[in-house]
Amino acid sequence: MSAPQPARLPMIAPVELRGHRLFERLEAGDRTALLALAKPSAADRGTLLFREGESCDGFYFVLAGIVRLYKVSPEGREHVVEVIRVGQSFAEAAVFSDMPFPVHAEPLEPSRLLFFPKEPFLAYLREHPHCLFGMIASLSVRMHQLITKVEALTLRDAGQRVAGFLSRNGAARGGNLDLSRHTMAAHLGLTPETLSRTLAALQTQGVIVLEGRQFSIADADTLGALSRGEVHLG
């Protein structure tokens, strides 16, 4: 599947790419040149950007909105592999490794995207190999995040996973769960029922207070200890 139809969008300044892990270490000139290869697009909630197994023709950068990457099990159960937010990209690994798209991708809300077509992108890097250094560094960081996730999934119980998620996503006092319970459960590798039970247990024990999608952290010390596996929910 090719990129969605280009939409009328304002000019994108190279500065928007500066915070991104693939581009952060590039010189401004290289960022501008690579940006010139990209095609802006807009996609509504639920538009399938690509399917797992389709031949990969490029990767995406999120300018606005949220995109979920998911797999579908043989039983039809959707599992969210990753939620991609503003300033992040997805499918670049498939571009470099010459593999098909490893997941399905679909915006969770109306989103503005930049599509980098594979062939011109790789051709530029071949001609400007110094760019590759920064990209290797960035991919390494990503790899470490995944190793941490593998470790978390291997070792953590539900209480620890949820506490870790809330600690990471809330500031000192709390935050907003901008994902649905279903998405959050899938992201944490839990069933929605287990997630609800765990959130309720955290509330009962006075660790958090839930109000709709808002949560506030009532006991940051305990939440931290739970997320580190030092204590467990009773």
Added chain:
Amino acid sequence: MPQCQGCRICDQTVWSTLSDQALADLAEHRVSSRFQKGDVIFHEGGACFGLYNVCSGKVKLVRAGRVGRQTIVRIAGSGRTLAETDLFREDGRHSVTAQAMEETVVCYLPRPVLMDYLKTQPTMMMELVQRLSDALFKAEQRVESLATKDARMRLAEFLLEVAEADGQARDAGGIRVRLRLTREEIAEVIGATLETTIRLMSALKKEGLVADEEGHILVLDPERLRRVHRPGAGGPVAHSVM
């Protein structure tokens, strides 16, 4: 430590993109070392001095858990690269411990030599980017497996993987896994407790899907094991650890 003389495996490693001349230029910097089973090649948190290639044997990359359990992040066989992600970390430290699972030969290139060299070798950098991307892809699959499959499915998946990657077909039928794996190691790969792993292995044995032979695992019925891993589906297994 002896200078690396180059070996048959070179064409499967990250050096494969280099010309013979380039390989010869680097040879004086490359060092090969032999490790016995259980030897640590590098430690999590230790400084990363260079890039490693596995020439022969098997290496487990392990993350020590905070709660007394450890996780095997990856098992790397010959032709695989170790520490490729640690080289570019800002703190320059290893994110995992590498430990030989059997007699292993590793070829090592110091970081400063590699960095200078990479500047003139875009194809080798592309190869590194592809290897990293490939490792990312496999890690994502591993995350998926840990998140969506129960312990019995993950065990079946892992046994099929090692049988495919490291197995020998037996005359009497079935596949013998060459690498000796302890129950602890299996538990650390599939993210289950030792007790659960022992119970699940016993169940698979009783069902006639696997057996033990002198410490080696025998996969007796790959087809039925595949149905445990993916009920209602056939097809090849996605490699997540090798």
